[in-house]
Structure formats: structure tokens, C-alpha cells
Amino acid sequence: MKAAEANLLILPDCGNADDDHWQSRWERKLSTARRVVQDDWNCRNKTAWVERIVEAVEAAGKPVVFLAHGLGIAAMVHAAPRLSPEKVAAGFLVAPVDVEDGLMPETADPALAPLSRDPLPFPSMLVASRTDPACSFEAADELGHAWGSFVIDAGDAGHLDSKSGHGPWPEGSLTFARFLSSIRRA
Incomplete structure (x- = not known):
């Protein structure tokens, strides 16, 4: 699959x-x-976050590929049972937050x-990452394997955001391109 063939x-x-x-x-590129x-970037309402994801997938004119980071992954996981398998091609998930270990921001909805x-x-x-303050590598690895994800060890990379120099x-762009090329659609 090529990026032009999907709604990212x-x-x-x-x-x-x-x-x-x-x-x-x-997004710019x-x-x-x-x-x-x-509506609220402080993650106060899980239901609203999930609903926005479901609406975006339903409105997509091409197969969807998620580019999810942090609590965006958590919202996507909560939305997944409501998403049509015919609409979603793949998910590229980066730096999950360990929502079960008290590592969510204080503003975040505990229902996540x-x-x-x-x-x-x-x-x-x-x-x-092995040094993500929001999730240990072991917890991320466990989540990834449970979800059936191919897990990539990014090494000492913090939360893989602009604050950690990312x-x-x-490297992420190359990894995403290789992942995208491995996606086959009927």
C-alpha cells in the first residue's frame, strides 16, 4: 500500500x-x-475522543491507516470494536501510555x-522506547503482542515526541514506509 492509497x-x-x-x-508532508x-485536547472525555475517531473512519473515502501516538493509541483501541474491518487497513502506533499504571496526565479521563x-x-x-516516561518498554511490548502488533524497539528514545528530539x-518515517508497503488490501 502507498500513502496516496489511504486516508492517514x-x-x-x-x-x-x-x-x-x-x-x-x-501531516504537512x-x-x-x-x-x-x-474538542478537548486534555483527554477529559473518552467517549468524545472515541466518537471522533469512529466518525473520521466512517467519513473516509479510502482505507484508513492510523498514525497514533500516546493516548491517541488508547482512544483508538477503545474505538476498534466499533470500526468496520473493511474501512481500516492498519495502525502505526507510537509510544503508548500505560493507562493502568497511573502514568496518564491528571486531566485524562480515568475511563481510558x-x-x-x-x-x-x-x-x-x-x-x-526503553526510556519512555509514560510507559515501560515491558508494558508496551506486552500490549503490542496482545494486540497482534509487530513491536519495534526504538531504544533510548523518550516519548518519541518533539520534547525527546523526535x-x-x-527513522520513524522509514519504518512507517516499510510498514505501509507490507500492507496488502483485497
Whole structure:
């Protein structure tokens, strides 16, 4: 699959992605990428976040590929049972938040926990750091394997955001391109 053949739906973390974040950069660079905009970027309402994702998938004219980061992943996991398998091609998941270990921002809706351990109904790749303050690598690895994701060890990379120096994130772009090329649609 090529990026032009998909609707790339960007699901930012709590607080949204700043202009230097890799998600914002990719949104500007990839013509089929668009952010799923939330009314409240402080993650106060799980139901509203999930509903926005479901609406965006239903409105998509091409197969959807998620570009999810942080709590955007949690919202996507909660939305997954409501998504048509025919509409969602894949998920590229980066730096999950361990919602069950008290690592969510104080503003976040406690209903984001727990996360389902059921396999995702679409192929996915999860990129996790060994030094992410929001999730241990072991917890991310466990989530990824439960979801059926191919797990990538990003090493000492913090939360894989602009604060950890991953604004441009060329390694991520290459990893995403390889992942996308592995997706086959009927």
C-alpha cells in the first residue's frame, strides 16, 4: 500500500501534537494525512475522543491507516470494536501510555483504563522506547503482542515526541514506509 492509497488519520496524544512533532510534520508532508481533531485536547472525555475517531473512519473515502501516538493509541483501541474491518487497513502506533499504571496526565479521563488486550482487527506496528516516561518498554511490548502488533524497539528514545528530539524523526518515517508497503488490501 502507498500513502496516496489511504486516508492517514493522525491521532495525537493528550495535549495535541505541537508544530515540531513528527505527526504535525507528516501531516504537512503527506497529502492524504489529516488530524482527527478533538474538542478537548486534555483527554477529559473518552467517549468524545472515541466518537471522533469512529466518525473520521466512517467519513473516509479510502482505507484508513492510523498514525497514533500516546493516548491517541488508547482512544483508538477503545474505538476498534466499533470500526468496520473493511474501512481500516492498519495502525502505526507510537509510544503508548500505560493507562493502568497511573502514568496518564491528571486531566485524562480515568475511563481510558483499562485497555483491551484483544487483538486489533487490522495489522499494526507498535514502536516503543526503553526510556519512555509514560510507559515501560515491558508494558508496551506486552500490549503490542496482545494486540497482534509487530513491536519495534526504538531504544533510548523518550516519548518519541518533539520534547525527546523526535520532531523530524527520519527513522520513524522509514519504518512507517516499510510498514505501509507490507500492507496488502483485497
